[in-house]
Amino acid sequence: MYLLALVIIASGGMFLLEWLKSEGADFQGINPTILPIYDFPDIWQNTTYLASFVKIFLAFTVIISVNNDVTYNTLRQNIIDGISKKEYIFSKLLFIVTMAAVSVLFLFVLGLINGSIYSHVWGVEYIFDEMEFLAVFFYEVIIYCTLAFLLSLIIKKAGFVIVALFLYTLMFEPIATAILINAPYFSETIAPDIAQFFPIKALNNLISVPFGRYVFMEIEDNVSIKALAIATAWFGIYLTSIFYILNKRDLK
Amino acid sequence: MILISTTLESILRINKLSKRFGKIQAVDKLELEVFAGQVFGILGPNGSGKTTTLGMILDVVAPNEGSFEWFDKEETVEARKKIGSILETPCFFPYLTAVQNLRITAHIKKCGTENIDNILKQVGLFERRNDKFKTYSLGMKQRLSIASALLSNPPVLILDEPTNGLDPEGIAEVRELIKDVAASGKTIIMASHLLDEVQKVCSHFCVLKHGRKLHEGAVSETMGEINQIEVAANDMNKLESVIQNFPGKTAYQENGSSLIVTITEDVNATDLNNYCIAQGITLKRLFTHRNSLEQEFLKILRKND
Numbered sequence: 001m002y003l004l005a006l007v008i009i010a011s012g013g014m015f016l017l018e019w020l021k022s023e024g025a026d027f028q029g030i031n032p033t034i035l036p037i038y039d040f041p042d043i044w045q046n047t048t049y050l051a052s053f054v055k056i057f058l059a060f061t062v063i064i065s066v067n068n069d070v071t072y073n074t075l076r077q078n079i080i081d082g083i084s085k086k087e088y089i090f091s092k093l094l095f096i097v098t099m100a101a102v103s104v105l106f107l108f109v110l111g112l113i114n115g116s117i118y119s120h121v122w123g124v125e126y127i128f129d130e131m132e133f134l135a136v137f138f139y140e141v142i143i144y145c146t147l148a149f150l151l152s153l154i155i156k157k158a159g160f161v162i163v164a165l166f167l168y169t170l171m172f173e174p175i176a177t178a179i180l181i182n183a184p185y186f187s188e189t190i191a192p193d194i195a196q197f198f199p200i201k202a203l204n205n206l207i208s209v210p211f212g213r214y215v216f217m218e219i220e221d222n223v224s225i226k227a228l229a230i231a232t233a234w235f236g237i238y239l240t241s242i243f244y245i246l247n248k249r250d251l252k
Numbered sequence: 253m254i255l256i257s258t259t260l261e262s263i264l265r266i267n268k269l270s271k272r273f274g275k276i277q278a279v280d281k282l283e284l285e286v287f288a289g290q291v292f293g294i295l296g297p298n299g300s301g302k303t304t305t306l307g308m309i310l311d312v313v314a315p316n317e318g319s320f321e322w323f324d325k326e327e328t329v330e331a332r333k334k335i336g337s338i339l340e341t342p343c344f345f346p347y348l349t350a351v352q353n354l355r356i357t358a359h360i361k362k363c364g365t366e367n368i369d370n371i372l373k374q375v376g377l378f379e380r381r382n383d384k385f386k387t388y389s390l391g392m393k394q395r396l397s398i399a400s401a402l403l404s405n406p407p408v409l410i411l412d413e414p415t416n417g418l419d420p421e422g423i424a425e426v427r428e429l430i431k432d433v434a435a436s437g438k439t440i441i442m443a444s445h446l447l448d449e450v451q452k453v454c455s456h457f458c459v460l461k462h463g464r465k466l467h468e469g470a471v472s473e474t475m476g477e478i479n480q481i482e483v484a485a486n487d488m489n490k491l492e493s494v495i496q497n498f499p500g501k502t503a504y505q506e507n508g509s510s511l512i513v514t515i516t517e518d519v520n521a522t523d524l525n526n527y528c529i530a531q532g533i534t535l536k537r538l539f540t541h542r543n544s545l546e547q548e549f550l551k552i553l554r555k556n557d
Contacts, residue, residue: 046526073343079309081360082333250313 014030053127055141057101060146063165066092066149067158076251085246092149093142104134136228143231146238153245164231261288261440263408263439264309269318271304271463278304280463281318286456288407291434293450293471294443295360295549301441305460306339306412335363336401343394346386350377350396353385354403363404363439375399376425390417398426402433409433409440415449427453442476451545457551459552467552476549481521483528484510496529498524510537 069075075088151161266284270277279301286292294302308314309320311328322331344353351368358365372378375395380388387394401409414430415423423446430453434440444450450457451471485491487511493511495504495511500519504511513524521540528535543553 049297068345071343072343072345076312076339077343077400078356078360079312079335080332080339081357082329082335082362083360084329215332 021112045098055103055144056169058096058103058141058163059100059165060160062092062145062148063158063161064097066152067156067161070152070156071158073251078249085243089242089246093146093194096145096149097144099145100138103141104138107137108134139231143235145236146242150238150242150245153242257435261550262321263288263290263440264285264322265324266305266309266320267318269305269320270316271301271313272316278463279308279315282460282463282465284458284465284468286439289434289437289441290456291440291454292442292458293457294441294455294456295407295447295450296446297553299462300460301463302480303340303412304412304463306309306337306388306441308445310335310337310339310410311338322365328504328522333404334406335410336404336406336407337412337428338394338401338409338414339412342395344396344551347384349384350381350388350399355398357400357403361404361406371399371403373531374402377383387464391419391422394418394420398429402429405443407438410455411440411442411444412442414442415444415446423449433526446547447544447549457545459549466556470491471545474543474545479517479543480512480514480541481524482507482510482512482539482541483524483535485528485535487533489526489537490533492531494528497531498527500524500527504550517521 029147033068060081069078079085149163151157155161155164254514262285264284265284266282268281268283269279270281273278274409278299282301284306288337294305298303304313308315309322310332318446321335322328343358344529348356350372354368354371356369357367369378369381372381375398377395377399385393387483394414398411398414401411411430412553415426418426427449430440430442434453434455434528440453442450442454456468457472457474459466483491488511492511495501495513499514500523502516506512515524520537525535525538
């Protein structure tokens with residue numbers, strides 16, 4: 001029932017999200033004959049890579065939801081009424097997981113449909129191969145939304161968090177990490193190794209750029225265990241920080 | 253009003269609770285105990301730490317030192333499900349209606365939702381129950397707060413300025429509500445500025461200042477002896493000379509159009525009345541002043557300045 005209130009607010013965001021996903025998945029169908037993007041099993045990696053960009057919108061709904069609780073002080077009222085802080089965090093995580101699950105389901109269905117339309121390769125063993133990308137996408141979305149959760153607790157203005165997260169994810173960090181990896185000055189040192197620890201890069205590394213395969217024929221075809229470990233570590237850090245903040249800070 | 257608690261079950265025990273905000277010591281080693289069935293008033297000037305104390309026992313503000321126990325060492329989150337409370341301003345989702353907001357409260361407190369309509373009728377919000385919270389006036393928001401506190405029929409109520417923003421009718425309704433709840437044996441902890449209200453409903457009270465407890469006691473003990481009677485007559489000059497000769501008085505003074513006579517302990521209003529009639533003057537006003545809580549309160553504050 002508590003989620004009921006949140007769903008009301010999130011439903012607006014969800015519709016937008018679903019629309020965007022279908023746009024994102026379909027616009028490249030304009031040139032289906034040229035790039036075998038929709039071939040099974042590659043389709044899973046391709047679509048989840050693209051969908052990574054859309055996780056920002058999911059984070060958007062999380063930010064709004066948490067920020068509401070902070071701005072309207074309903075978190076405080078609910079704690080007074082008898083919800084424990086753990087239950088609150090758990091309910092928000094449940095919200096995030098549900099959204100992630102719905103997105104994955106959506107991607108799965110879209111993948112099947114688009115694949116069946118455009119794929120040059122067809123066969124049951126191909127369709128369900130490499131679907132671990134969907135699971136990884138699920139994980140990626142959860143971690144990203146948890147970061148959004150944490151940020152909304154720290155910074156109390158929703159608009160600021162949204163814009164900051166957006167810019168950081170799409171601009172600052174990719175630029176910073178690209179510099180660390182590629183710039184001649186840095187690449188001599190261990191800096192490229194540090195780059196993979198940056199939060200967003202760690203997330204994005206879970207599903208690497210698949211498009212390279214059509215040009216270079218050599219890219220990460222599997223989910224790297226190291227990337228998984230780093231991402232999980234960040235997840236742990238976010239969760240611990242959320243607990244810490246809620247318990248230490250006075251709820252005004 | 254005297255309430256006798258049949259059991260001395262401890263509802264709340266506060267041990268040396270302290271909270272500091274930067275340089276300001278808001279609550280300073282507070283010790284307090286509230287027993288079942290009491291209607292306990294927490295009084296004090298602005299900034300004395302009443303709301304901070306209530307915030308700490310409700311887990312909203314983290315104390316710097318000290319501890320507190322609900323229901324004899326019950327786990328605090330479970331304990332809070334048994335407490336209905338209002339703290340400072342009403343906090344609800346503005347885009348939801350009263351009924352929806354109360355459903356959330358019911359879910360957290362794990363009590364059923366059947367009571368919602370009744371409670372809304374009781375606080376006078378039934379007609380507006382399907383309007384969004386943001387359309388409510390301050391008084392209505394406060395009424396919704398009260399409704400949410402009463403919803404699960406809890407054995408303990410914590411009210412921080414419950415009459416804040418209410419019209420006189422509302423204040424009277426809240427007073428009646430508190431009396432009804434107290435009469436059914438529940439415990440109420442109330443922080444208020446309206447000493448008149450506290451005097452009418454509370455059984456015990458304590459006075460806080462700068463975070464420290466100055467005084468604690470039963471309301472009935474504080475309502476001291478009658479020692480002042482206000483009199484007036486058509487012929488005030490004659491009345492004054494009569495009073496001057498009254499043996500049972502210690503002093504008198506003018507108070508607008510009447511006289512206030514301070515009497516000795518063995519004399520009461522009837523004696524004064526008989527004396528005046530015997531002296532040939534009929535009183536048109538005879539009013540016995542009681543020690544009011546307000547006087548006591550101000551006396552306590554002054555003593556500790």
